[in-house]
Amino acid sequence: MSKPLWHSIVAAALMSMLGGALPRVADSEIVEQPLPFRLRDTGLYTEGRDLQIDARNLAFSPQYPLWSDGAGKRRWIYLPPGTAIDGSRPDAWEFPAGTRLWKEFSVRDERASAAFGPKVRSVETRFIERLADGSWRYAAYVWNEEGTDATLAHADGIAALPVAGAPNGRYVIPSQSDCRACHEGAAVPVLGFSALQLSTDRDPLSPHAEARSGIDLRGLIARGLIVNLPPSLTDTPPRIAARSPVERASLGYLHGNCAHCHNDSGAGAPVDLILAQSVAPEAAGAERVLRSMIGTGSRFRAHGTSSDTSLIAPGRPDASVLIARVSSRNPRTQMPPLGTRLQDNEALALLERWIADPSHPPEELKP
Amino acid sequence: MNRSNLMQDARAATLLVLATTTLGIHPAHADDSEAGKLARGKYLVTIAACNDCHTPWREGPAGPEPDMSRMLSGHPQSLPILAPAPISIGWLSATAPTNTAFSGPWGVSFTANLTPDRETGLGKWTQATFAQTIRTGRHMGRGRKILPPMPIPMYKNFTDADLAAIFTYLQSIPPVSNRVPEPLPPAEPAGG
Numbered sequence: 001m002s003k004p005l006w007h008s009i010v011a012a013a014l015m016s017m018l019g020g021a022l023p024r025v026a027d028s029e030i031v032e033q034p035l036p037f038r039l040r041d042t043g044l045y046t047e048g049r050d051l052q053i054d055a056r057n058l059a060f061s062p063q064y065p066l067w068s069d070g071a072g073k074r075r076w077i078y079l080p081p082g083t084a085i086d087g088s089r090p091d092a093w094e095f096p097a098g099t100r101l102w103k104e105f106s107v108r109d110e111r112a113s114a115a116f117g118p119k120v121r122s123v124e125t126r127f128i129e130r131l132a133d134g135s136w137r138y139a140a141y142v143w144n145e146e147g148t149d150a151t152l153a154h155a156d157g158i159a160a161l162p163v164a165g166a167p168n169g170r171y172v173i174p175s176q177s178d179c180r181a182c183h184e185g186a187a188v189p190v191l192g193f194s195a196l197q198l199s200t201d202r203d204p205l206s207p208h209a210e211a212r213s214g215i216d217l218r219g220l221i222a223r224g225l226i227v228n229l230p231p232s233l234t235d236t237p238p239r240i241a242a243r244s245p246v247e248r249a250s251l252g253y254l255h256g257n258c259a260h261c262h263n264d265s266g267a268g269a270p271v272d273l274i275l276a277q278s279v280a281p282e283a284a285g286a287e288r289v290l291r292s293m294i295g296t297g298s299r300f301r302a303h304g305t306s307s308d309t310s311l312i313a314p315g316r317p318d319a320s321v322l323i324a325r326v327s328s329r330n331p332r333t334q335m336p337p338l339g340t341r342l343q344d345n346e347a348l349a350l351l352e353r354w355i356a357d358p359s360h361p362p363e364e365l366k367p
Numbered sequence: 368m369n370r371s372n373l374m375q376d377a378r379a380a381t382l383l384v385l386a387t388t389t390l391g392i393h394p395a396h397a398d399d400s401e402a403g404k405l406a407r408g409k410y411l412v413t414i415a416a417c418n419d420c421h422t423p424w425r426e427g428p429a430g431p432e433p434d435m436s437r438m439l440s441g442h443p444q445s446l447p448i449l450a451p452a453p454i455s456i457g458w459l460s461a462t463a464p465t466n467t468a469f470s471g472p473w474g475v476s477f478t479a480n481l482t483p484d485r486e487t488g489l490g491k492w493t494q495a496t497f498a499q500t501i502r503t504g505r506h507m508g509r510g511r512k513i514l515p516p517m518p519i520p521m522y523k524n525f526t527d528a529d530l531a532a533i534f535t536y537l538q539s540i541p542p543v544s545n546r547v548p549e550p551l552p553p554a555e556p557a558g559g
Contacts, residue, residue, distance in 0.1 A: 177503045184499075185509050261509045269507045270491040299486070303449060303548060332474065332550045337510045 059214030062197035064256030092187035107165035138179035205249035408536025440543035442467035
């Protein structure tokens with residue numbers, strides 16, 4: 001083990017022993033402390049109960065989940081008592097200081113402990129928290145094989161954690177800079193917890209869609225956990241204004257998997273591609289996204305091609321850069337560039353079907 | 368002002384000069400004006416040897432030299448490289464004659480166009496994009512990993528002010544339209 005890693009673990013362990021557990025925000029004010037060494041000290045679980053989720057943490061499930069090589073996921077959010085999300089910017093919710101989110105990743109493993117159900121083993125739980133100064137911090141906690149405890153990973157992550165059930169038996173724990181690379185490219189670093197993702201009008205064709213569970217937009221409104229939402233969102237659950245179910249699901253998939261970099265928030269990748277759907281009342285719905293995708297050249301050039309290439313070549317998935325990059329798992333060209341080493345075949349089939357259909361995109365948007 | 372105060376001021380000034388000299392602090396470092404940032408950025412780009420790899424070399428009268436008419440425009444699109452170079456046993460990597468393409472165990476990397484051309488360079492980048500790129504070692508701050516020999520492990524230690532100065536300078540140089548190729552994967556193992 002490298003010296004910095006060893007020092008970091010000892011320091012974190014000492015902090016934990018000295019009472020490094022995060023205070024609840026009800027404790028009058030938010031005080032930034034080092035990240036707890038143990039996941040159980042982040043506030044996810046009820047104190048004194050073995051891995052029982054604290055009732056103050058609300059489970060949720062986005063309708064367009066991020067593809068993570070088929071890993072199972074559970075997610076929770078904690079909002080400090082007496083606070084609420086400010087939804088006045090409907091595409092960039094303002095979360096109160098002290099907000100915490102967790103996402104637990106699990107893989108199927110024949111040898112898994114019965115504690116997590118048959119054939120499923122928790123590998124890591126990611127944690128993000130908004131601090132008093134408005135910044136966000138990120139951490140990953142790695143579960144032991146028995147599934148009894150998870151401890152803080154080094155900030156550099158783990159490039160190849162041996163995990164049976166992971167692709168090639170190796171699992172990648174992201175570094176904190178990798179966390180920032182994805183989360184801080186969006187309008188707000190909380191991904192997957194937004195008006196569209198929590199809409200009660202869920203997309204039945206969304207790849208890897210999970211059954212709706214936990215808090216949704218309607219529940220947030222009813223419980224007063226979000227304020228200042230535009231009336232259009234409180235009256236009608238948002239949905240992507242696509243021209244067909246396949247287009248709706250395709251655009252939703254791109255929103256959930258690509259929009260954290262490809263958006264017009266000013267923080268994303270500096271390319272002319274918007275895949276983030278807007279639920280703002282004045283937004284032109286899906287059309288804004290379609291216009292940025294169709295008929296525009298791609299900056300990317302595969303070797304051996306000299307002419308301009310199109311992100312989407314209508315009717316021709318094989319000539320569309322979108323398909324080439326989503327299907328690639330060459331780390332130099334794949335999209336998304338982080339967090340996946342396996343093709344998402346279900347999504348690829350959907351996207352190819354969308355591009356191949358002669359009615360997609362609409363005539364007026366074709367080049 | 369009495370003599371004692373004058374002596375104190377003189378000693379303080381001497382110490383300041385000694386400190387800045389000893390610590391190697393460039394005088395422009397403290398200048399937050401645009402002109403100061405520009406000068407500091409030019410200085411850093413020069414001493415950090417950015418031109419060594421990001422400006423294509425040509426054969427000059429005294430041997431290979433950076434072609435400053437294509438300053439910091441990266442690997443020329445007119446020089447396609449379609450496969451990794453064969454590497455002799457005992458050697459790690461090979462370099463293109465322009466010193467802008469590098470073949471090694473990572474595949475083939477091509478140096479980026481750092482000029483402010485909007486379509487092929489950094490013209491659409493923000494200072495935050497640039498800082499995140501150097502800090503994270505990822506293309507555009509969010510994409511694929513930046514490949515060797517870019518010295519990210521060293522450069523990520525630049526201060527925020529240094530990175531801001533470098534970006535300010537890079538945005539001021541002449542734009543060059545040059546679409547740098549995507550990196551190539553490593554060669555398949557022989558007989559594999």
